[in-house]
Amino acid sequence: MTTEHRSVSDQVMQTFASLRLTMAVLILLALVSIIGTVIPQGQLPPEYVASIGGEQGNRFRLYGLLGFFDMYHAWWFQGLLVLLSINLLACTIKRLPHVWRIATRPDTTLSSAQEAAATCSVVLDLPESINRDRLTAAVTAVAGRPVVTEQDHELHLFVQKRPWARLAVYGVHASVILIFIGAIIGNIFGFKGFVAIPEGDTVSSFTDRKGQERPLGFELRCDQFTVSFYDAPGGGPSQMPKEFKSILTLTENGKEIPGYTHARLIVNEPLTYKGITFYQSSYGNTGNHTFTVGTTRLTVSSEETAHLPDGSSMHLIEAVQDVSPFLPGKSGPAARIDVHPANSGPAVTLLSLANYPEENKREAARLSLPIITYQGGTERPYTGLQVNKDPGVWVVWIGSLLMCIGLYVAFFLPHQRIWFRFGHARLVIAGHTTKSQAAFRQRLERIEQELKATLQQEEKP
Amino acid sequence: MISGSLMNATTIFYMLSTLAFFIYMAGRNKQIGLAGSTLAWTGFAIQTVALGLRWKESYDMGVGHAPMSNLYESVVFFAWSIVLIFGIIDAKYKYRVIGAFVMPFALLGMTWGQLYLPSDISPLMPALQSNWLTYHVISCFLGYAAFAVACGVSIMYLIKAKSEQKGDEAAGGILSVFPPTRVLDDLNYKAIMVGFPLLTLGIITGAAWANYAWGTYWSWDPKETWSLIVWFVYAAFLHARFTKGWVGKRAAWLSIIGFAATIFCYLGVNLLLSGLHSYGGM
Ligand code: HEM
Numbered sequence: 203m204t205t206e207h208r209s210v211s212d213q214v215m216q217t218f219a220s221l222r223l224t225m226a227v228l229i230l231l232a233l234v235s236i237i238g239t240v241i242p243q244g245q246l247p248p249e250y251v252a253s254i255g256g257e258q259g260n261r262f263r264l265y266g267l268l269g270f271f272d273m274y275h276a277w278w279f280q281g282l283l284v285l286l287s288i289n290l291l292a293c294t295i296k297r298l299p300h301v302w303r304i305a306t307r308p309d310t311t312l313s314s315a316q317e318a319a320a321t322c323s324v325v326l327d328l329p330e331s332i333n334r335d336r337l338t339a340a341v342t343a344v345a346g347r348p349v350v351t352e353q354d355h356e357l358h359l360f361v362q363k364r365p366w367a368r369l370a371v372y373g374v375h376a377s378v379i380l381i382f383i384g385a386i387i388g389n390i391f392g393f394k395g396f397v398a399i400p401e402g403d404t405v406s407s408f409t410d411r412k413g414q415e416r417p418l419g420f421e422l423r424c425d426q427f428t429v430s431f432y433d434a435p436g437g438g439p440s441q442m443p444k445e446f447k448s449i450l451t452l453t454e455n456g457k458e459i460p461g462y463t464h465a466r467l468i469v470n471e472p473l474t475y476k477g478i479t480f481y482q483s484s485y486g487n488t489g490n491h492t493f494t495v496g497t498t499r500l501t502v503s504s505e506e507t508a509h510l511p512d513g514s515s516m517h518l519i520e521a522v523q524d525v526s527p528f529l530p531g532k533s534g535p536a537a538r539i540d541v542h543p544a545n546s547g548p549a550v551t552l553l554s555l556a557n558y559p560e561e562n563k564r565e566a567a568r569l570s571l572p573i574i575t576y577q578g579g580t581e582r583p584y585t586g587l588q589v590n591k592d593p594g595v596w597v598v599w600i601g602s603l604l605m606c607i608g609l610y611v612a613f614f615l616p617h618q619r620i621w622f623r624f625g626h627a628r629l630v631i632a633g634h635t636t637k638s639q640a641a642f643r644q645r646l647e648r649i650e651q652e653l654k655a656t657l658q659q660e661e662k663p
Numbered sequence: 664m665i666s667g668s669l670m671n672a673t674t675i676f677y678m679l680s681t682l683a684f685f686i687y688m689a690g691r692n693k694q695i696g697l698a699g700s701t702l703a704w705t706g707f708a709i710q711t712v713a714l715g716l717r718w719k720e721s722y723d724m725g726v727g728h729a730p731m732s733n734l735y736e737s738v739v740f741f742a743w744s745i746v747l748i749f750g751i752i753d754a755k756y757k758y759r760v761i762g763a764f765v766m767p768f769a770l771l772g773m774t775w776g777q778l779y780l781p782s783d784i785s786p787l788m789p790a791l792q793s794n795w796l797t798y799h800v801i802s803c804f805l806g807y808a809a810f811a812v813a814c815g816v817s818i819m820y821l822i823k824a825k826s827e828q829k830g831d832e833a834a835g836g837i838l839s840v841f842p843p844t845r846v847l848d849d850l851n852y853k854a855i856m857v858g859f860p861l862l863t864l865g866i867i868t869g870a871a872w873a874n875y876a877w878g879t880y881w882s883w884d885p886k887e888t889w890s891l892i893v894w895f896v897y898a899a900f901l902h903a904r905f906t907k908g909w910v911g912k913r914a915a916w917l918s919i920i921g922f923a924a925t926i927f928c929y930l931g932v933n934l935l936l937s938g939l940h941s942y943g944g945m
Binding site: 221222224225229235239243385394432433442443445446468469470472479481483590592599602605606609637 | 883
């Protein structure tokens with residue numbers, strides 16, 4: 203192939219199959235990946251947005267335009283991954299046939315080119331009288347059964363180990379593509395969502411990433427949710443949680459599913475049914491609470507924001523029905539709430555006690571708010587579950603396994619070839635290996651020593 | 664606790680070993696080189712016992728887990744891994760002087776851990792209670808350790824290559840104990856051949872664990888992303904030797920940059936960036 207007559211498609215192929223491109227893409231991927239570890243991704247914290255000039259700021263708009271806030275899904279990042287894949291495929295198309303030939307149809311004779319490329323070689327002087335059978339038997343004894351070829355009055359013997367190890371690198375390369383494919387399958391056919399179930403309740407749907415309700419196809423009941431704590435060094439429970447545990451029962455059309463009644467779900471031990479997997483991911487309390495604000499009675503749920511008559515709004519931070527463990531000397535229900543004033547000034551936090559109207563009055567005066575009195579409420583714990591379906595995950599694991607095996611074989615189980623060429627009373631031994639030269643040299647030395655011992659010695663009359 | 668005193672002893676042995684290697688580099692006295700290796704192996708043996716004891720002590724306290732769950736435990740395990748990988752290379756190739764460029768990493772880790780980090784054994788939060796933690800940490804840190812060795816060897820390569828260029832080889836001095844650049848290049852490659860599969864395994868076990876705990880094997884959290892950055896750099900290194908213009912010095916630099924990225928992945932992400940691995944609660 204002369205350089206002048208290369209067609210355009212040839213040149214394109216050359217570029218896409220080149221290792222220089224591989225180096226460029228890998229280093230570029232490493233460099234640009236840093237961006238997303240420094241700039242927050244996805245949901246932006248308001249402080250961050252403010253710190254780079256807000257949504258009106260030039261920097262904010264530039265970052266948004268370049269997709270820096272979701273950069274691993276931006277077109278240019280995905281484009282780099284596609285380029286890497288094309289590079290891999292082109293390289294494979296270009297090289298695999300050659301490697302396949304080496305693995306399946308070895309050169310069984312020692313050419314001068316092979317001799318020059320050998321990892322190591324030696325020459326032994328042997329009596330000319332040694333015949334084909336003698337040599338073959340001796341080589342078989344020390345190196346394994348050879349392929350014997352006679353060419354130009356010379357005898358060529360060839361042995362090899364693990365020719366298939368040549369394909370390992372391509373296994374590693376294929377595994378990269380396989381992992382990409384698994385990720386794509388998961389993106390197209392899978393979903394991720396969330397469901398919160400108060401203790402005792404049953405749900406049959408979950409909320410996906412886009413905020414849409416989607417049916418599960420079966421029902422899920424939370425029988426119980428508990429948090430247990432480690433023992434403190436001095437005895438009694440500490441603040442350190444030991445286990446978050448949900449007890450769940452799955453039903454289909456109201457009938458309990460065998461094996462899924464009162465099933466245990468804890469962190470690191472997910473529960474899977476019909477391809478949908480549930481993970482213990484959060485917890486909290488839910489319920490209704492009654493307040494009086496001035497003269498108005500108000501019912502507030504644990505998660506929602508309630509609007510007060512004067513235009514301000516409030517939400518509950520936490521509530522207890524007996525405050526005595528937290529405020530010694532006091533008793534009865536208590537709630538801590540945030541109030542956002544109507545004029546969108548800063549929010550204030552206050553404590554409201556059911557049995558101590560004086561204290562509430564004092565808080566109201568201090569913060570110039572109406573008097574807010576907590577009347578009490580009922581609360582149940584809820585369990586928050588991540589809901590996932592990912593039919594591509596097996597492809598990713600198979601790819602990962604292939605990558606590990608491929609790397610191991612490519613680095614530690616080299617393809618070894620040894621040629622013996624005998625003619626004119628000279629035996630040339632040449633060996634080639636893809637890795638582990640030192641061990642291979644030792645093997646060759648041993649072979650040389652043993653051949654010397656068996657062939658040179660015996661001939662002496 | 665006994666394990667704590669043994670860790671202190673380990674630190675002292677690593678310090679003496681480092682010192683011996685420095686003296687060996689300057690004076691080329693074979694006995695001192697041998698002493699450097701012996702001190703390193705002794706420290707390693709003591710540390711192995713200390714790690715085992717710490718493991719047992721955690722069970723005695725009723726919070727049993729492998730000693731690899733917080734910063735102190737990880738940095739100590741990192742030092743142990745570095746000495747292990749160095750020890751293997753030392754036993755196999757007998758280029759003692761490499762110790763002068765590798766043992767300081769282990770010494771630095773031990774000193775930081777023993778002097779500045781809280782070494783209490785604490786119970787594991789729910790997300791960390793998994794066997795995957797052990798597999799993940801072992802493979803990652805053995806990989807990091809191999810990269811530390813590769814980095815030390817690469818620094819030697821660059822120093823040696825520079826002096827060979829200037830042609831003052833005959834002058835003898837410190838550099839004459841250095842292995843030839845060809846050998847250093849080969850050792851660099853061999854260390855990364857060990858480190859890269861281990862890092863790959865570390866990333867995969869991490870992904871498997873994340874999938875068990877949270878239902879996603881990959882979420883582009885800063886720690887995950889940095890481990891991938893490290894992986895890209897060493898993947899580039901592995902292809903450098905087949906690429907025109909990339910062999911030799913450039914490959915040595917890739918190895919050094921790779922280790923800098925490794926250290927950032929290990930420490931920088933926790934100290935400077937935020938994410939899942941800061942374990943700030945559920
Ligand atoms: C992330 C992607 C990649 C990974 C993980 C990877 C992995 C590997 C590994 C582990 C080796 C063996 C290295 C050695 O023996 O020292 C290798 C060799 C090689 N890779 Fe890649 N590679 C990737 C991408 C690519 C790409 C895009 C190309 C395209 C040109 C490529 C071309 C090659 C070639 C030509 C070899 C040498 C094969 C041989 O020894 O005959 N690799 N690769």
